[in-house]
Amino acid sequence: MFVIRADVILREIEKYIPKMYKSLMEIYKHLGEIDEEEVIREQYNLIDGISIDFGVMQKTRKAFVIKSDFSWDDIGSFTALSRFLGSNRSNAVSEKVFLEECENCAVFGEKKKLIIGFGVKDLVIVDAGDVILVMDKNRDQEIKHLLNNLSEQEEYKDYL
Known part of the structure; x- marks a missing residue:
């Protein structure tokens, strides 16, 4: 550390x-x-x-x-961040999330809205207010590439 x-x-x-x-x-x-x-x-x-x-x-x-013994997680990905969410069967979820027949999903939401998932698996779902991200959980390391592409599109710059 x-x-x-x-x-x-x-x-x-x-x-x-x-x-x-x-x-x-x-x-x-x-x-x-x-x-x-x-x-x-x-x-x-x-x-x-x-x-x-x-x-x-x-x-x-x-x-x-300093040598030390403690848990560490580099919260640089949604996979890492999802370890700090609550658990719902085999899913990691924030508050106000209802999942039915879903597997291995990570759902990040605001307290304002209910997020419902039905019959999906291996997804990251992020409600960031004015943007909703839905992506394959196994591709979360590619998010920087996606954001770079998005930033090149003039009509989406207000959302970044």
């Missing part, structure tokens, strides 16, 4: 990923302001898709590695 203080990580981000640092500072300036959501969306689209592990942690000399 890597351990690094927040002020140190910000300086290291500034050093190793300066574009990301600039975007983070722009977001910080607008937190709590009326345009916060718009600025976050704009800046997020400018940030390169590099993980903190590759961008900073593998380069810095200011982090510590």
Whole structure:
């Protein structure tokens, strides 16, 4: 496990990923302001898709590695994230989900709507408010490719 203080990580981000640092500072300036959501969306689209592990942690000399024994899950996929949902037979589900004759599905929803699944298997279903994603569970590592393709379509940019 890597351990690094927040002020140190910000300086290291500034050093190793300066574009990301600039975007983070722009977001910080607008937190709590009326345009916060718009600025976050704009800046997020400018940030390169590099993980903190590759961008900073593998380069810095200011982090510590501490040997420890605990459960860890890199929540970088819907499969990993589904391990934190409730269980319904052989499915992983959030609140307000009713499944009948479904197998090996992961369903992420908001509390506002009921999601009903019937007779499906191996699906990821995500209700993100203004977007609903339905995908083969075995292809969740391809979501970045899908989002890149979607972002190239002008009519869908407001949904990303």
